Structures are given as C-alpha cells and as structure tokens.
Amino acid sequence: MHRIRTTTVALLSSAALTVGVAPIAAQADRPDPAPCAKQERQVQKAEDALARVTAVFAKQKEHVADARQDVKHADNRSERSAAIAALHDAQAKKSKAGEAKKAQQMRLAKANERLESCTAAQETPAS
Numbered sequence: 001m002h003r004i005r006t007t008t009v010a011l012l013s014s015a016a017l018t019v020g021v022a023p024i025a026a027q028a029d030r031p032d033p034a035p036c037a038k039q040e041r042q043v044q045k046a047e048d049a050l051a052r053v054t055a056v057f058a059k060q061k062e063h064v065a066d067a068r069q070d071v072k073h074a075d076n077r078s079e080r081s082a083a084i085a086a087l088h089d090a091q092a093k094k095s096k097a098g099e100a101k102k103a104q105q106m107r108l109a110k111a112n113e114r115l116e117s118c119t120a121a122q123e124t125p126a127s
Contacts, residue, residue, distance in 0.1 A: 036118040043115050046108040053101045060094040067091075 034040070067087035074080035 035122050036115060039111065039115040039118045042111040043108070046104065046111045050101070050104045050108050053097070053104045057094070057097040057101045060090065060097045063090040064094050 064087070067083065067090040070083040071080065071087055074083045
C-alpha cells in the first residue's frame with residue numbers, strides 16, 4: 001500500500017511540474033512583439049501624471065492670486081489676519097505642488113531616456 005501511494009504521488013508531481021513548466025517554455029520561445037512596450041507605457045504614464053500635477057499647480061496659483069486679493073480687500077484687522085493666514089496656506093500648497101511638478105518632470109525625462117536607449121538598442125544590429 002505504501003509503495004502504491006509513493007508511486008502515485010511521484011507520478012502526479014511529475015505531471016504537475018511538466019504541465020506547469022510547459023507554458024513558461026513556450027512563452028520563452030516567442031519573441032517580444034513590442035520590445036520597448038514597457039518603456040512606452042512608462043512614458044505615457046509619466047506624461048499623464050505630469051498633466052495632472054500641472055493642473056493642480058495651476059489651481060494652486062489661482063488660489064494664491066485669490067488669497068492676495070482677499071488680503072488687499074480686507075476691511076479690518078481680523079479679516080486681514082485671516083486673509084494673510086489663508087495666503088500663507090495657499091503659498092505653502094503652491095510650493096508643494098511646484099515641487100511635485102518638478103519631480104514629475106524629472107520622472108518623465110528619465111522615462112524618455114529609458115525609451116530612447118531601448119529604441120537605440122533595437123536599431124543597432126546585434127553582433
């Protein structure tokens with residue numbers, strides 16, 4: 001009984017390994033349809049993120065301009081101090097959005113650099 005169970009387990013595990021490895025081997029034989037597809041996706045993703053960050057930055061610039069107008073048109077000391085506090089908050093958010101925009105521009109530049117190096121590697125003939 002023990003020998004039958006051991007043989008059965010060995011056969012089943014062999015079959016499982018064979019079935020599990022076959023798709024991997026078949027996939028390894030096929031060439032990549034678009035060799036720089038990953039880099040192109042990264043560039044597109046970085047461009048989309050830059051567009052979002054740029055929109056946020058523009059919105060924060062508008063908030064700062066509005067806050068400056070509020071400070072300018074404040075009637076009494078309490079309104080003026082509240083407007084100045086709002087202006088400082090808006091300026092801090094604008095600064096943070098500006099840093100995020102600059103970082104995203106760097107990410108986009110790096111993604112473009114990776115894409116260019118990939119396309120250059122594809123264009124040069126392999127020796």
